[in-house]
Amino acid sequence: MATDYLITIGLVVGLFSIPAMLAAYADNRMPRTAMGAFVLSAAVIAMVIILHPARYSVADLPNVVIRVIATIID
Incomplete structure (x- = not known):
């Protein structure tokens, strides 16, 4: 179950980093x-x-x- 948490954290952080990289490129900054x-x-x-x-x-x-989110909510 610990690997479920790790892969979920990795996916969420990776997902949130993509718009941040695009915003940095749009502002001519290094991301x-x-x-x-x-x-x-x-x-x-x-x-x-x-x-x-x-x-x-x-x-x-x-x-x-979904399983990790359900475990956290429950």
Whole structure:
């Protein structure tokens, strides 16, 4: 279950870093923080895939995220 949390955190941080990178490029700034968050997100997702290679597929990711959110709310 801990890997479910890690992959959800990685996906959320990666998702939020993309608009931040686009905003930095639009303002002619270097996206240092957003790029760091994106790299950290990719590292966490890679770590989860290395820990449990057969557990997660792309089709299972929405179910994993919903399960983590339901666990947090419950």
